[in-house]
Amino acid sequence: xxxxxxxxxxxxxxxxxxxxxxxQAYLTLRRRLADGTYPPGSHLREEELAAQLGVSRTxxxxxxxxxxxxxWLRVVPNQGAFAAEWSPHDIEEIFDLRALLExxxxxxxxxxxxxxxxxxxxxxxxxxxxxLPGGDVAALEAISDANVRFHQALWEMSGQTxxxxxxxxLAVSPMMLRNFRNFDAAGLRRSLDQHREMVAAIAAGxxxxxxxxxxAHVQAGRAVFLAAMTHGRVxxxxx
Numbered sequence: 001x002x003x004x005x006x007x008x009x010x011x012x013x014x015x016x017x018x019x020x021x022x023x024q025a026y027l028t029l030r031r032r033l034a035d036g037t038y039p040p041g042s043h044l045r046e047e048e049l050a051a052q053l054g055v056s057r058t059x060x061x062x063x064x065x066x067x068x069x070x071x072w073l074r075v076v077p078n079q080g081a082f083a084a085e086w087s088p089h090d091i092e093e094i095f096d097l098r099a100l101l102e103x104x105x106x107x108x109x110x111x112x113x114x115x116x117x118x119x120x121x122x123x124x125x126x127x128x129x130x131x132l133p134g135g136d137v138a139a140l141e142a143i144s145d146a147n148v149r150f151h152q153a154l155w156e157m158s159g160q161t162x163x164x165x166x167x168x169x170l171a172v173s174p175m176m177l178r179n180f181r182n183f184d185a186a187g188l189r190r191s192l193d194q195h196r197e198m199v200a201a202i203a204a205g206x207x208x209x210x211x212x213x214x215x216a217h218v219q220a221g222r223a224v225f226l227a228a229m230t231h232g233r234v235x236x237x238x239x
Contacts, residue, residue, distance in 0.1 A: 022059035025049075029063055033072045033083055034178055035137065040085040044073065088229065095222035098170050099215055102151070105158035105167065106198060106214035110207040117157035118203060124150035125195050132188060143188065144180045150195055157202070179221060182228035191220065 029049065032038050044064070050057045068075045075081045109117075124146045131142035151171055155164040170176070183191065194217040201209035 021055050022062040025053050025055055025059045026063035026066055028053060029060075029067060030072060033067070035141075036178070036181070038083045040083050042083040043079075044081040044083065046080065088226065091222070091225055091229065094170050094176075095218060095225070098167065099218045099222075101163050101167050102154075102171070102218055103211045103215040105155050105160055105163055106202070107207040107211040108160055109154050109157040110202045110205055110210040112157050112159055114157065114159070117153040118199065120153035121150050121157075121195070121199050121202070124153065125192065125199060128192050128195070132192065135185065140180050143192075147180065147191075147195075154198070154202075176221075179225050182224045187220075187224055191217070194220070 029038075029044075038044060046057045046060050046064070049064075050060045053060065064073065064075060064081045067073050068081065071084060073081045073083050128143045128146035128150075131139045131146070133139075134142070148171075151167070155167050158164065180188070194213055198210060198213045198217070201213055
């Protein structure tokens, strides 16, 4: 009896270690893709990544598969993985869709009966504003995380399940998460002020105001991203 259980425990522990290895590989590679360590178009080879991370190729392969599914990179058969690249057309399409859908979500959030997500939005505003004076990469990551929480709370408050799912695929994407690096200090301050204004509009139940602020917010993000792309500095911290 004891002997029969032993191998099971070994197999289970082995599986747990493998899961941990690929999850750690995934998190490390995603962070490097997000912070520009691997610029768009970079060729990411399994064997090199495995050596860098100190793991076998199997967890790296699993991590790359997930990153491919999430849009962080693309896996080409017999060639390997490449960090995602975006054309001006891709950017325009994503921001067009965001402008339509997120303005709609803000409008619906303003009249939603469940007001609880509003507290999360306010907390996200406070977290981003607290990080703003830092001005370094860690501060930008904290602002980016707070930004994701803010928008996700707004989508939740809208009560629009399908709209929320589509926005998650558009707004919580590699290029959107990295867009905060394209803002200068004044642009970041303006973006956070727009978050505060959205909270005020939604708290007041003013759907037209909330929609207008969100539309302007998304268009400002579009302008910043396209300017960075034009000058070849997408994802690099602005001065």
